[in-house]
Amino acid sequence: MDIKELLQKAIYQAAHQAIADGVFASHELPQIILEVPPQKEFGDFATNFSMQAARAAKTNPRVIAEAIVARMQETWLDKAVIAGPGFINFYLKSDWLYTMLRDILSQGENYGNSQFGEKERVQVEYVSANPTGPLHVGHGRGAAVGSALVNLLKAAGYDVASEYYINDAGNQIDNLAASVHARYLELLGQEVEFPADGYHGQDIIETAQRIVDKVGDSYLAKPVLERLAILKEIALKEKLAALKADLAAFNVQFDVWFSECTLHQNGALTETCQVLKDNGSIYEKDGALWLKSTACGDDKDRVVIRDNGIPTYLAADIAYHRNKLDRGFNQLINIWGADHHGYICRVKAAIGALGYSPEQLEVLIVQMVSLYRSGQLVKMSKRTGQSVTLSELIEEVGTDAARFFFIMRSLDSQLDFDLDLAKSKSNENPVYYIQYAYARIASIFRQAAEDGISLEEIDYTKLDLLASEWEVDLIKKLGEYQEEIADAAKERAPHRIARYVHDLAGQFHTFYNQCRIKGVDRDLQLARMGLALAVQTTIRHALGILGISAPEKM
RNA sequence: GGCUCCGUAGCUCAGCUGGAUAGAGCACUUGACUUCGAAUCAAUAGGUCGGGGGUUCGAAUCCCUCCGGGGUCACCA
Numbered sequence: 001m002d003i004k005e006l007l008q009k010a011i012y013q014a015a016h017q018a019i020a021d022g023v024f025a026s027h028e029l030p031q032i033i034l035e036v037p038p039q040k041e042f043g044d045f046a047t048n049f050s051m052q053a054a055r056a057a058k059t060n061p062r063v064i065a066e067a068i069v070a071r072m073q074e075t076w077l078d079k080a081v082i083a084g085p086g087f088i089n090f091y092l093k094s095d096w097l098y099t100m101l102r103d104i105l106s107q108g109e110n111y112g113n114s115q116f117g118e119k120e121r122v123q124v125e126y127v128s129a130n131p132t133g134p135l136h137v138g139h140g141r142g143a144a145v146g147s148a149l150v151n152l153l154k155a156a157g158y159d160v161a162s163e164y165y166i167n168d169a170g171n172q173i174d175n176l177a178a179s180v181h182a183r184y185l186e187l188l189g190q191e192v193e194f195p196a197d198g199y200h201g202q203d204i205i206e207t208a209q210r211i212v213d214k215v216g217d218s219y220l221a222k223p224v225l226e227r228l229a230i231l232k233e234i235a236l237k238e239k240l241a242a243l244k245a246d247l248a249a250f251n252v253q254f255d256v257w258f259s260e261c262t263l264h265q266n267g268a269l270t271e272t273c274q275v276l277k278d279n280g281s282i283y284e285k286d287g288a289l290w291l292k293s294t295a296c297g298d299d300k301d302r303v304v305i306r307d308n309g310i311p312t313y314l315a316a317d318i319a320y321h322r323n324k325l326d327r328g329f330n331q332l333i334n335i336w337g338a339d340h341h342g343y344i345c346r347v348k349a350a351i352g353a354l355g356y357s358p359e360q361l362e363v364l365i366v367q368m369v370s371l372y373r374s375g376q377l378v379k380m381s382k383r384t385g386q387s388v389t390l391s392e393l394i395e396e397v398g399t400d401a402a403r404f405f406f407i408m409r410s411l412d413s414q415l416d417f418d419l420d421l422a423k424s425k426s427n428e429n430p431v432y433y434i435q436y437a438y439a440r441i442a443s444i445f446r447q448a449a450e451d452g453i454s455l456e457e458i459d460y461t462k463l464d465l466l467a468s469e470w471e472v473d474l475i476k477k478l479g480e481y482q483e484e485i486a487d488a489a490k491e492r493a494p495h496r497i498a499r500y501v502h503d504l505a506g507q508f509h510t511f512y513n514q515c516r517i518k519g520v521d522r523d524l525q526l527a528r529m530g531l532a533l534a535v536q537t538t539i540r541h542a543l544g545i546l547g548i549s550a551p552e553k554m
Numbered sequence: 555g556g557c558u559c560c561g562u563a564g565c566u567c568a569g570c571u572g573g574a575u576a577g578a579g580c581a582c583u584u585g586a587c588u589u590c591g592a593a594u595c596a597a598u599a600g601g602u603c604g605g606g607g608g609u610u611c612g613a614a615u616c617c618c619u620c621c622g623g624g625g626u627c628a629c630c631a
Contacts, residue, residue, distance in 0.1 A: 037574080038575080046573095048572095051612090084573080085573080086611090167631065172630075172631055290629095299627070310629085313631045338625045339625060340626085341627095342625095342626050367559060367560080409566090411559095412560070413560065414623095415566095424593095433579090435593085436591080440593095448590085499578085510594095510596090
């Protein structure tokens with residue numbers, strides 16, 4: 001049991017004792033929240049419990065606080081002091097720090113992992129960009145955040161699966177085929193009218209060129225429809241391969257790539273519509289079938305089957321979400337761009353209509369990204385004249401920096417991505433700041449090894465030599481990591497980990513500048529190496545969650 | 555207009571399930587390398603938490619309202 005739980009339990013017991021002694025009356029005690037006080041003088045932990053309890057008990061919070069403090073005799077507690085309007089500040093005997101550090105060191109690579117999520121089955125679906133062209137920077141943010149969230153949830157003890165939904169059915173894919181077709185004919189010297197909704201990207205021309213290189217004009221002999229079908233298949237395959245390559249270069253992998261087509265082909269779509277029709281969630285009007293999404297607060301009902309009999313995108317998406325839930329996931333997390341916000345309501349409505357709880361779907365909306373270079377908004381890629389792609393971004397700033405910049409801000413905030421800052425190898429760049437701390441520790445260990453001092457010699461019983469305020473602060477910071485992971489996972493907030501690891505690196509740098517490791521008494525050196533080791537392991541764990549490398553040298 | 559995100563230091567942003575003197579990075583100013591990596595550290599300075607009401611012991615945080623800015627409102631996906 002860690003120290004906070006111990007403390008919570010002790011407060012709880014003291015409070016009950018006080019009630020039994022008639023100090024104050026209460027039926028329900030509020031949850032005991034312990035936090036690290038804003039200032040060191042206020043002790044190791046503080047609680048506002050007595051102020052919370054005072055409201056229900058209609059008693060002066062200080063009276064309650066005094067009663068609790070008087071009933072706490074724990075040996076590990078140095079003192080408990082009432083402060084301000086009724087805070088209780090706890091000052092612990094210092095050996096708790098060394099017990100904690102010892103514990104962190106013995107957990108090694110596993111420090112940070114917990115059972116918090118109780119193996120809840122969660123699926124995270126993200127990116128899911130149409131396979132009609134390259135990923136752009138907006139997708140990049142979703143990709144970075146999504147993959148970090150998956151890692152975060154895993155560390156926090158959830159049973160997580162990641163998934164990419166491939167929109168390989170419908171109009172946009174037909175447009176893709178038509179675009180490739182038009183380019184194919186162009187390359188063969190024919191005059192063609194480019195499709196109105198076609199894709200103008202260079203990648204389409206390249207795909208067409210590869211086809212020409214391979215088969216020449218032989219497809220011209222085939223009927224148009226057959227030709228389009230072949231080109232569709234080729235283009236789709238290429239686009240998908242390109243997506244996977246881009247994502248892999250960005251440290252993003254998926255457990256499952258789910259094809260929309262399969263829902264059309266295996267009857268899941270019609271079956272789902274039938275279920276909704278049978279339970280009255282779908283009705284017919286103007287020759288089309290409509291989902292009663294207004295029942296869930298949507299502005300209007302939505303068409304699922306058009307009057308020409310062709311299902312809408314929504315129909316497939318409903319079948320898809322039904323499929324996911326039928327697979328046994330307790331919680332679905334979708335990461336969408338801000339432009340899809342209005343879509344949440346109807347999908348939740350459908351999930352409710354299917355007999356699941358709309359709460360089982362959680363949609364995280366990621367706000368938009370703006371690129372800046374030299375203080376100027378970058379609207380288009382200089383090279384292609386179109387939106388800047390993820391691979392261009394990676395090429396310019398690198399995967400590590402791009403991922404960190406995408407993840408470091410809250411999803412709710414629009415992101416101003418400063419390209420100059422992201423690629424500067426200097427003190428301004430937070431990525432390098434963190435990696436530098438890691439590399440610095442590696443360097444310390446290398447030098448110690450040269451002096452014949454190895455990490456195996458660290459004596460866990462002598463960690464209490466770490467008594468300076470810098471060492472104590474650093475140990476405390478390390479101790480917060482486990483809970484930080486759990487909190488960040490609960491809030492679906494990977495940016496908290498980015499912030500945490502940046503703070504941790506900062507505290508390490510401070511410690512490093514204040515406390516020498518090499519050239520001090522051997523026991524002290526080993527104790528400080530132990531602290532550095534715990535920091536290094538924690539940074540590596542956190543960077544692992546963020547999908548960023550931890551270099552031994554820079 | 556409806557829905558939604560944002561508005562906090564010069565800039566970019568944390569903090570938001572109410573708590574103590576509102577934080578960080580960058581930029582600015584000043585200082586620290588003959589000793590473990592100066593991609594570092596230390597110090598100074600910088601604020602009507604968009605405005606106004608309300609709720610209460612206590613509000614950046616909750617409620618109402620107004621003002622800015624972004625996104626979105628298809629039988630497209």
